[in-house]
Amino acid sequence: MASEMRQATAEDLGPGGERRRDFLYVATAAFAGAGVVPVAWSLVNQMNPSADVLALASIDLDLAAVQPGQAIKASWRGKPIFARHLTPEEIADAKKVDVSTLRDPQKLEDRTKPGSEQWLITLGVCTHLGCVPLGAAEGEAKGDFGGYFCPCHGSHYDAAARIRKGPAPKNLEVPPYAFKSPTSVTIG
Amino acid sequence: MSFPWAKHYQPTSEVGKWMDERLPLARFVHGALGPGYPTPKNLNAFYNFGVLAGVALVIQIITGVVLAMHFAADTRVAFDSVEHIMRDVNGGWMIRYMHAVGASFFFGVVYIHIFRGLYYGSYKPPREVLWMLGLVIFLLMMATAFMGYVLVWGQMSFWGAQVITGLFSAFPVVGTYIQTLLLGGFSPDNATLNRFFSLHYLLPFVTFGVIILHVWALHIPGSNNPTGVDVKSEADTVPFHPYYTAKDFVGLGIYLILFAAFVFFMPNSLGEPDNYIPANPLSTPAHIVPEWYFWPFYAILRAFTTDFLGVPAKLWGVLAMFASILLLFLLPWLDTSPVRSNNYRPLSRLLFWVFVVVAVVLGVCGGKPAEEPWVRLSQVLTAYYFAHFLIILPIVSKLEKTKPLPGSISEAVLAKYGKGGAAPLAQPAE
Amino acid sequence: MIRLGALAVGLLFVVNVLWGAIAPREAASPDMTKELHKHPKHMEWAHNGPGNLGVFGTFDRAQLQRGFQVYKEVCSACHSINRVAFRDLADLGYTEAQIKTIAAEYEVAAIDANGEPTTRKATGADKFPLVYANEAAARAAQNGANPPDLSLMTKARPDGTNYVYSLLTGYSDDVPKGWTKPDSLYYNPYFHSINIAMPPPLAADGQVTYSDGSPATTDQYAKDVTAFLTWTAEPKLENRKETGMAVILFLIIMTGLGYLSYRKVWADVKKA
Numbered sequence: 039m040a041s042e043m044r045q046a047t048a049e050d051l052g053p054g055g056e057r058r059r060d061f062l063y064v065a066t067a068a069f070a071g072a073g074v075v076p077v078a079w080s081l082v083n084q085m086n087p088s089a090d091v092l093a094l095a096s097i098d099l100d101l102a103a104v105q106p107g108q109a110i111k112a113s114w115r116g117k118p119i120f121a122r123h124l125t126p127e128e129i130a131d132a133k134k135v136d137v138s139t140l141r142d143p144q145k146l147e148d149r150t151k152p153g154s155e156q157w158l159i160t161l162g163v164c165t166h167l168g169c170v171p172l173g174a175a176e177g178e179a180k181g182d183f184g185g186y187f188c189p190c191h192g193s194h195y196d197a198a199a200r201i202r203k204g205p206a207p208k209n210l211e212v213p214p215y216a217f218k219s220p221t222s223v224t225i226g
Numbered sequence: 227m228s229f230p231w232a233k234h235y236q237p238t239s240e241v242g243k244w245m246d247e248r249l250p251l252a253r254f255v256h257g258a259l260g261p262g263y264p265t266p267k268n269l270n271a272f273y274n275f276g277v278l279a280g281v282a283l284v285i286q287i288i289t290g291v292v293l294a295m296h297f298a299a300d301t302r303v304a305f306d307s308v309e310h311i312m313r314d315v316n317g318g319w320m321i322r323y324m325h326a327v328g329a330s331f332f333f334g335v336v337y338i339h340i341f342r343g344l345y346y347g348s349y350k351p352p353r354e355v356l357w358m359l360g361l362v363i364f365l366l367m368m369a370t371a372f373m374g375y376v377l378v379w380g381q382m383s384f385w386g387a388q389v390i391t392g393l394f395s396a397f398p399v400v401g402t403y404i405q406t407l408l409l410g411g412f413s414p415d416n417a418t419l420n421r422f423f424s425l426h427y428l429l430p431f432v433t434f435g436v437i438i439l440h441v442w443a444l445h446i447p448g449s450n451n452p453t454g455v456d457v458k459s460e461a462d463t464v465p466f467h468p469y470y471t472a473k474d475f476v477g478l479g480i481y482l483i484l485f486a487a488f489v490f491f492m493p494n495s496l497g498e499p500d501n502y503i504p505a506n507p508l509s510t511p512a513h514i515v516p517e518w519y520f521w522p523f524y525a526i527l528r529a530f531t532t533d534f535l536g537v538p539a540k541l542w543g544v545l546a547m548f549a550s551i552l553l554l555f556l557l558p559w560l561d562t563s564p565v566r567s568n569n570y571r572p573l574s575r576l577l578f579w580v581f582v583v584v585a586v587v588l589g590v591c592g593g594k595p596a597e598e599p600w601v602r603l604s605q606v607l608t609a610y611y612f613a614h615f616l617i618i619l620p621i622v623s624k625l626e627k628t629k630p631l632p633g634s635i636s637e638a639v640l641a642k643y644g645k646g647g648a649a650p651l652a653q654p655a656e
Numbered sequence: 657m658i659r660l661g662a663l664a665v666g667l668l669f670v671v672n673v674l675w676g677a678i679a680p681r682e683a684a685s686p687d688m689t690k691e692l693h694k695h696p697k698h699m700e701w702a703h704n705g706p707g708n709l710g711v712f713g714t715f716d717r718a719q720l721q722r723g724f725q726v727y728k729e730v731c732s733a734c735h736s737i738n739r740v741a742f743r744d745l746a747d748l749g750y751t752e753a754q755i756k757t758i759a760a761e762y763e764v765a766a767i768d769a770n771g772e773p774t775t776r777k778a779t780g781a782d783k784f785p786l787v788y789a790n791e792a793a794a795r796a797a798q799n800g801a802n803p804p805d806l807s808l809m810t811k812a813r814p815d816g817t818n819y820v821y822s823l824l825t826g827y828s829d830d831v832p833k834g835w836t837k838p839d840s841l842y843y844n845p846y847f848h849s850i851n852i853a854m855p856p857p858l859a860a861d862g863q864v865t866y867s868d869g870s871p872a873t874t875d876q877y878a879k880d881v882t883a884f885l886t887w888t889a890e891p892k893l894e895n896r897k898e899t900g901m902a903v904i905l906f907l908i909i910m911t912g913l914g915y916l917s918y919r920k921v922w923a924d925v926k927k928a
Contacts, residue, residue, distance in 0.1 A: 309807075313891060
């Protein structure tokens with residue numbers, strides 16, 4: 039905003055030699071500019087998730103009715119969740135696998151909560167290109183490793199939802215969750 | 227405008243020179259709003275309002291685009307989506323209130339801007355096209371505001387849409403067809419809501435384009451000024467920047483303080499409580515009224531209560547309402563006084579203030595129920611409104627005795643601030 | 657030419673409208689509603705702050721909680737507050753656990769495993785459910801009346817907060833002479849058409865038991881539930897006023913600086 043109308047004369051300089059008139063203009067512009075920041079921020083922040091979306095950012099899942107060998111599907115943040123009740127055989131088989139042979143080496147213990155090893159809770163989103171794999175519902179194909187099978191490009195996951203065969207690079211993602219009781223879990 | 231003493235743009239940096247040869251934006255701004263645009267040095271606070279109108283439009287566009295990220299244009303969810311914005315969207319309540327209050331302020335500022343033009347004769351040659359472009363902007367604003375209000379889909383939204391689209395059915399033969407075409411149905415419904423959303427988003431940008439033409443048309447002759455006397459020499463002007471950028475900044479600050487007072491402390495005071503009730507096609511509100519800025523025209527619409535010369539009263543009302551704005555296009559040819567500014571036209575000046583009172587009281591009438599004494603008052607005032615522009619002003623402007631004009635703007639300014647000695651020819655009233 | 661045409665059109669409109677102005681009117685039938693109708697009582701509210709000006713002021717959280725209790729125990733039988741989510745109650749000072757408990761008292765629509773409509777307990781993310789499935793159901797259950805949703809009531813009426821309080825405390829058994837009141841309706845001059853279908857909801861002191869020692873009177877109930885409904889209509893009220901203070905203070909300083917700059921810029925011209 040500083041724009042001189044005429045050459046600065048001696049009377050324009052303050053005690054420190056600074057240009058008095060300019061300082062006021064700079065201060066005004068800077069003060070006004072500082073005000074633009076919170077305005078701009080509110081215009082951007084309105085795009086952040088609204089309160090109703092954030093309210094659904096965490097869900098409670100009741101697992102009491104899920105028998106060993108069964109799984110249920112739920113929706114969390116718009117994505118499918120598979121909550122699977124592993125049978126003792128499935129747990130034993132999963133532990134027997136040598137993790138160094140896995141594409142995405144993870145032990146079953148790393149993918150479940152201590153004391154609740156029979157509960158495998160993962161996202162139902164194939165890590166290849168995002169399809170929803172089969173295997174959670176009754177009668178769906180479970181693939182060659184008894185877990186999940188993605189029909190899009192043929193990824194096979196084992197009972198611990200680890201990738202064993204096919205193009206997917208990673209195991210099915212385990213979301214953040216915590217058990218509120220032995221059969222009730224809060225996801226997210 | 228090319229006043230010969232206008233400062234020319236000199237790019238100061240290498241980048242500046244490079245751009246100037248390819249796309250001279252800086253040169254353009256310099257000449258249009260910057261040090262390169264000589265402006266009369268005697269402009270008063272009323273000359274702030276054009277810029278404020280531009281700022282108001284920008285605020286509406288920015289808040290509007292943001293609202294459109296969350297608004298849902300379907301009759302089943304429109305009202306809910308507005309409440310979602312108010313309650314759940316981060317800062318949504320502020321953006322919504324800014325947009326609603328902003329519309330009122332936009333009109334307030336534009337009305338003052340128009341009245342300034344009326345008082346100082348800014349519509350007179352060579353600024354006739356500038357004036358008419360302004361009226362086009364005003365019409366676009368009214369259409370935009372009307373449609374925007376409908377989007378909320380409250381009781382007033384629905385019934386206001388019902389009334390205004392119903393006006394078109396007054397036209398003989400084609401009336402009902404036009405009404406159905408506008409509504410996309412037989413009554414305001416989803417079709418209406420969706421097209422109003424689309425057009426409400428579009429028209430502000432059309433308005434912006436017309437504003438560019440409006441400012442361009444202004445810059446050809448340059449600004450008028452309170453004396454109405456043309457710029458004659460460099461002594462009459464100052465560069466727009468920094469003189470009027472500084473002055474407009476103060477005006478902007480005052481505008482924003484008033485705006486903030488309403489947005490944060492009285493956000494619903496300019497609106498109708500009925501619009502917080504979801505639209506109900508089966509229940510008419512006790513008093514259907516548009517927003518306050520439409521009230522004078524609503525009063526004119528309702529002032530025609532008797533059939534006349536075989537034409538139904540309803541059609542007269544519609545014709546009069548449109549005519550009340552369209553007649554303003556003819557103003558440069560109705561007011562033929564060679565003197566521009568009412569500062570030097572004592573009789574016109576008096577009539578101007580009478581007109582202001584008439585317009586304001588017409589506005590009050592428009593907000594009241596259609597009962598006595600408001601109807602009779604509207605009728606008398608409507609008569610005056612038409613008489614003012616179509617009968618009185620043409621006659622007065624031809625016959626009135628005007629005061630002598632100052633020789634130049636700088637002469638008038640000197641007379642006001644002057645170093646004693648120079649006997650002022652006329653005191654320009656600020 | 658233009659002026660001649662304008663004169664003609666002008667005379668046409670002027671004569672037309674003045675003709676209407678001098679036309680005799682049918683005598684307006686006396687409208688007792690207008691005479692009997694009372695404007696809302698002017699009350700002081702915590703959220704209006706000192707001087708009841710509306711500039712400062714915050715909600716009284718204890719009052720909002722009492723108001724919510726009145727709503728739940730008295731009003732919710734017929735009136736929904738469908739725009740309020742249970743999680744919004746955190747504003748009143750309830751904890752997440754308390755909100756969960758409150759929400760669990762309500763049932764919301766859900767689908768069972770077979771896709772059939774059923775209900776489930778509400779959670780914090782849900783809104784307060786409707787009392788009746790739709791308007792027709794409401795009218796069938798309420799003798800033809802449709803109890804409106806109360807979420808926005810204090811904004812949906814002129815001077816809404818005072819209106820709601822006045823309405824709740826405005827019932828009277830003294831029906832003025834000459835006024836017809838059908839037996840199924842009640843006399844309340846604060847209501848726009850005087851005869852209201854809602855029976856006086858706050859009929860007796862002690863109707864609601866307050867746990868914080870506030871007077872258990874109908875007047876207190878009315879004040880508290882009105883404050884609560886002001887909150888449901890405008891939950892961001894406090895935030896709005898705080899932000900407004902900061903914004904206006906900033907703008908005053910900015911305008912002040914701007915004014916000083918303006919004076920400096922114009923000094924040479926004004927001295928001329």
